Amino acid sequence: MKILVCISHVPDTTSKINFTDGDTKFDTNGVQFVINPNDEFGLTRAMWFKEKQGAVVHVVNVGGPETEPTLRKALAIGADEAIRVNTPATDGFSVAKQLANVVKEGGYNLVIAGRESIDYNGGMMPGILAKLTGSNFVNTCIGLEVDGDKATVIREIDGGKETLKTSLPLVVGGQKGIVEESDLRIPNMRGIMQARTKPLTVKEPVDASAETATVSFEKPAPKGQVKLVDNVDQLIDLLHNEAKVI
Amino acid sequence: MSVLVYTESEEGVIKKIALEAVSYAKGIADQMGTSVTAISINANNTSELAKYGASKVLEVSDDKLNKFNGEAYADAIAQAAKNEDAKVIVLTSSANSKFLAPTLAVDLNAGFVPNVVALPERTSPFKVKHSVFTNKAFAHTEIKTEVKIVGLGKNTFGLKESETSMSNEAFSPNLDAHDFDMEIVSVDKATDQVTIADAEIVVSAGRGLKGPENWGMIEDLANTLGAATACSKPVSDMGWRPHSEHVGQTGKPVASNLYIAIGISGAIQHLAGINSSKVKVVINNDPEAPFFKAADYGIVGDAFEIVPQLNEKLKAFKAQNN
Ligand SMILES: Cc1cc2nc3c(=O)[nH]c(=O)nc-3n(C[C@H](O)[C@H](O)[C@H](O)COP(=O)(O)OP(=O)(O)OC[C@H]3O[C@@H](n4cnc5c(N)ncnc54)[C@H](O)[C@@H]3O)c2cc1C
Ligand SMILES: Nc1ncnc2c1ncn2[C@@H]1O[C@H](COP(=O)(O)O)[C@@H](O)[C@H]1O
Numbered sequence: 001m002k003i004l005v006c007i008s009h010v011p012d013t014t015s016k017i018n019f020t021d022g023d024t025k026f027d028t029n030g031v032q033f034v035i036n037p038n039d040e041f042g043l044t045r046a047m048w049f050k051e052k053q054g055a056v057v058h059v060v061n062v063g064g065p066e067t068e069p070t071l072r073k074a075l076a077i078g079a080d081e082a083i084r085v086n087t088p089a090t091d092g093f094s095v096a097k098q099l100a101n102v103v104k105e106g107g108y109n110l111v112i113a114g115r116e117s118i119d120y121n122g123g124m125m126p127g128i129l130a131k132l133t134g135s136n137f138v139n140t141c142i143g144l145e146v147d148g149d150k151a152t153v154i155r156e157i158d159g160g161k162e163t164l165k166t167s168l169p170l171v172v173g174g175q176k177g178i179v180e181e182s183d184l185r186i187p188n189m190r191g192i193m194q195a196r197t198k199p200l201t202v203k204e205p206v207d208a209s210a211e212t213a214t215v216s217f218e219k220p221a222p223k224g225q226v227k228l229v230d231n232v233d234q235l236i237d238l239l240h241n242e243a244k245v246i
Numbered sequence: 247m248s249v250l251v252y253t254e255s256e257e258g259v260i261k262k263i264a265l266e267a268v269s270y271a272k273g274i275a276d277q278m279g280t281s282v283t284a285i286s287i288n289a290n291n292t293s294e295l296a297k298y299g300a301s302k303v304l305e306v307s308d309d310k311l312n313k314f315n316g317e318a319y320a321d322a323i324a325q326a327a328k329n330e331d332a333k334v335i336v337l338t339s340s341a342n343s344k345f346l347a348p349t350l351a352v353d354l355n356a357g358f359v360p361n362v363v364a365l366p367e368r369t370s371p372f373k374v375k376h377s378v379f380t381n382k383a384f385a386h387t388e389i390k391t392e393v394k395i396v397g398l399g400k401n402t403f404g405l406k407e408s409e410t411s412m413s414n415e416a417f418s419p420n421l422d423a424h425d426f427d428m429e430i431v432s433v434d435k436a437t438d439q440v441t442i443a444d445a446e447i448v449v450s451a452g453r454g455l456k457g458p459e460n461w462g463m464i465e466d467l468a469n470t471l472g473a474a475t476a477c478s479k480p481v482s483d484m485g486w487r488p489h490s491e492h493v494g495q496t497g498k499p500v501a502s503n504l505y506i507a508i509g510i511s512g513a514i515q516h517l518a519g520i521n522s523s524k525v526k527v528v529i530n531n532d533p534e535a536p537f538f539k540a541a542d543y544g545i546v547g548d549a550f551e552i553v554p555q556l557n558e559k560l561k562a563f564k565a566q567n568n
Pocket of ligand 1: 493532
C-alpha cells in the first residue's frame, strides 16, 4: 500500500487572527504554524499502516518554502518522504489539481487528507481530489481499515456514524477518531535527527487556475459586556423576554 | 436560468436548514431576476418549500436513495442543475452537504464557497461573505466560474417567508452502477436524541463537572429544553462523553440559538467552534474564567447547585408557557 498524507500548514489554534495590507492578507507576524490537526490524526493512522501492514507513507504540501518545517515535522513523526509542490495554495480546487498530479505520478492508492483545514475551513480539497483521480471518497472519516484493495470506513454523520465498504483507490477526509488524541506522537530526538536526512522533494506546479479569489477579510464586531445575574429566575427572565431564545 | 437549491430531508421530512437554504436561494434569485428550483430526494411532502420562495420542485423518489449516498446524490443534483441551466447552486453546511459540494464542483466545473453568512454583496462579479479561521474572522470571496456553489452556514440567514406558487415535477436522474460503488453496511444513529447539527439549543459541559457520573443533571436540563448535549474536548478525550459531543475548533461547530456552557473555561479553541451561536450563557464558579468575556449572560457559581435549580425553574416555566 502506498499512502499519501496531505498536510496543510496552518496557524496554531491559539493564534490571534489579524490582517494586514488593508485587510487583504493574513498577518503571519508572530504566528506559529503547525500541521493541520485533522491531518495529524490522519498521519498517525498512516503510521499504523506503515508499522502493521508495511505501507509506504509520503506526505505532501502545496505551498511555498515556508511550509518545509511543517513537512519536516511530519517526517520526524515517521513519514518516509515528503513532497512540496512549489506554489502558493490559493483555493481548494487548485490545490486538488496539483495533488491529483502528485497522486497520478506517484501511484498512491490511499490518500489520507483532513476533513478541513482550520484556516480557511474549505473542506473541499479531498472530495475534489477524489473526483479528479477517479477514487472513492469518504468524508468525516473516524475509522479506517484496509485489507488488500478493500477498505472498511466509518463516517461520522449528523447524530451518529455509518460503516461503509469500499475499495482502493480511496481518498478520505479524516478527523479525530481515525485515531484517538492519546495516539498522537510527539517527535522524539531520533525522529527529528532522521527527518533531516529523509528526502524532501520540491516539485514544480502544473498549470491550474483557481475558481475563487478572496478579496478581503473582516473581523467580527467586538462583543458587548456579559450580563451577570445572581440567580436562575433572572436568567430565565432574560432568556425569555430579552434574548427571546426560550 | 435559475437558482437550484438542494432541500435535505431526514426520514422523508424536509429539514429546517433546507427551508433556510430556500429562503437564501430566493434572496439570490431576486437579486438575479430569476426563480428558485428545489430538488428533493425521497421527501414525502414538499409543499412547505413554496412558503419560502421555491417556484418549482424536482422530486426524486427512488428506493436506492433511501440512505445518503454521496456519489449518487451528487449525480442526481448535477443532472438537475444541467437540466435547469442553474447558475447558482445552494447547499447547507450539514455533513451531507459538505460531502456533496466538492463532487458537484468538479461535475459542474464550479467554484464553491462554504460557510456563507449573507447574501452576495453583488452577483456580478459574484462575491460572498463567509466565515474563516473557525469563526474568528470573515472573508469576502469572489467566485469566478460561470456556475457557482454556495454552502449556507447554519442559522446565519434565518427563515424568510415569501409565498410563491410552486409546481411539482417528478425527476428521475440517470444513475449508473458506479454511483453505488460504496456499500453502506450499517448506520448507527440515536434517533431519539436532538443532534448538535439540528439543535436550536445546546447544553454543554466541561471538566468542571469532575466526572462522567455527574452528567445526569446536564441530560435533565437538555431534556427540559429539548436541547442537544455537548462537551469540551478534554471531556471527550477522557472518555467521559462520546466524541460526537466534542465541540470546538477541532470538534463540531455549534450554530444554535442558545448555547449554555457549564464548567467550561472558554479556551480559544472551544470558543472558536461555538462563536456563531446567537446567545451564550456561562455557568462557572471562577469569575475570571475567559468564557465570561465571550458570553451574553453569566452566573458565577457552583454548577452542582445552579444546574438542578435551573432545571426545576425551567420545568415550571415551560409548564406555564405551553
Ligand atoms: C490543538 C488544540 C485543539 C483544541 N481543540 C479544542 C476544541 O475543539 N474544543 C475544546 O473544547 N477544546 C479544545 N482544545 C482544548 C482547550 O485548549 C482547553 O484545554 C479545553 O477547552 C478546556 O476544557 P474545559 O473548559 O472543559 O476544562 P478546564 O479548562 O479545566 O475548565 C474547567 C472549568 O470549570 C470550572 N469549574 C470547576 N468546578 C466548577 C463547578 N463546581 N461549577 C462551575 N464551574 C466549575 C473552572 O472554573 C474552569 O473554568 C484544544 C487544544 C489544542 C491544543
Ligand atoms: N496546501 C495544501 N497542501 C496539502 N494538502 C492540503 C492543502 N490544503 C488542504 N490540504 C488537505 O486537504 C484537507 C482539507 O482542506 P481544505 O479543503 O482546505 O479545508 C486538509 O486537511 C489537508 O489534508
